[in-house]
Amino acid sequence: MTTAPPALLRTAGELHARVRHGRRAVVMTMGALHDGHATLIRTARDLAGPDGEVVVTVFVNPLQFGAGEDLDRYPRTLDADLEIAGRAGADAVFAPSADEVYPGGEPQVRITAGPMGERLEGASRPGHFDGMLTVVAKLLHLTRPDLALYGQKDAQQLALIRRMVRDLNFGVEIIGVPTVREEDGLALSSRNRYLSTAERRTALALSQALFAGLDRHAAQEALCARAREVPATRARAEALGALGESRAAADAHAVATSAPGVATAVRAAARLVLDDAARATPPLELDYLALVDPSDFTEIGDDHTGEAVLAVAARVGATRLIDNVHLTFGTRGAAS
Numbered sequence: 001m002t003t004a005p006p007a008l009l010r011t012a013g014e015l016h017a018r019v020r021h022g023r024r025a026v027v028m029t030m031g032a033l034h035d036g037h038a039t040l041i042r043t044a045r046d047l048a049g050p051d052g053e054v055v056v057t058v059f060v061n062p063l064q065f066g067a068g069e070d071l072d073r074y075p076r077t078l079d080a081d082l083e084i085a086g087r088a089g090a091d092a093v094f095a096p097s098a099d100e101v102y103p104g105g106e107p108q109v110r111i112t113a114g115p116m117g118e119r120l121e122g123a124s125r126p127g128h129f130d131g132m133l134t135v136v137a138k139l140l141h142l143t144r145p146d147l148a149l150y151g152q153k154d155a156q157q158l159a160l161i162r163r164m165v166r167d168l169n170f171g172v173e174i175i176g177v178p179t180v181r182e183e184d185g186l187a188l189s190s191r192n193r194y195l196s197t198a199e200r201r202t203a204l205a206l207s208q209a210l211f212a213g214l215d216r217h218a219a220q221e222a223l224c225a226r227a228r229e230v231p232a233t234r235a236r237a238e239a240l241g242a243l244g245e246s247r248a249a250a251d252a253h254a255v256a257t258s259a260p261g262v263a264t265a266v267r268a269a270a271r272l273v274l275d276d277a278a279r280a281t282p283p284l285e286l287d288y289l290a291l292v293d294p295s296d297f298t299e300i301g302d303d304h305t306g307e308a309v310l311a312v313a314a315r316v317g318a319t320r321l322i323d324n325v326h327l328t329f330g331t332r333g334a335a336s
Contacts, residue, residue: 027044121322137168
């Protein structure tokens, strides 16, 4: 792991002048680094290897902030960021000015996120994903990495970056890194520092709702699996009866067939927690709760099999937070 302070680079020319030997791994941030970012940097260090290079970008992108959002309020802590990045294993921090990234002002030509970028976060923050993809595309060109790492907490962002890289033939590998949480379950975010003590208590409902959905998912999947293993046919029931299992077979089938679908049950379990939080002091103001297909971020039905994302966004006081967990439908397993 790197022990020397990382090089601070302000221009693409300085970055391009660096001699490269192994693979370059890039972690893109808007600064205000925390342990979630450090986890991304440590993962990048492992993937790049001892001969590779880890570059952390620090750039607060004005194109990602809509009217009334917190561009001016967003924390800027470059000295602390350099220290955190160095301890985590970064070789260089690329912290360009807005003029370096957008010479001549805001770009006239931009990346458009398309239909996926209009859902969930895109519906709540119009234009956000166009701005995000535009700066990611520019930073990928400026840093020229072999691989780039992003956190799974921003699941829709990660999905859109992967789609852009595939659709536009970027020669870079995109790596998603699991969400890092604080001990109480709150997903790490630079915006957590805005929360008062009371607001933080309310904000815990985001992760609690997702975990409630995970628990319901596991229970429903297990129940459905049990029903598939012991179908309630007369012949099967008679055979099981001889073994003293007829009641178990009947109960499993009856409950599974009368219960709501797994996706419906997952949404209901998460919604219950969020409804309680809406009555807290201070209250949680829900933006959305969605259970979606990660390939296009459309809502899934009860017949869905395969991967899914349970995502939530809400405002507590003046702070807007997002979180998500990943689930697999059609098996008894689930992973957050």
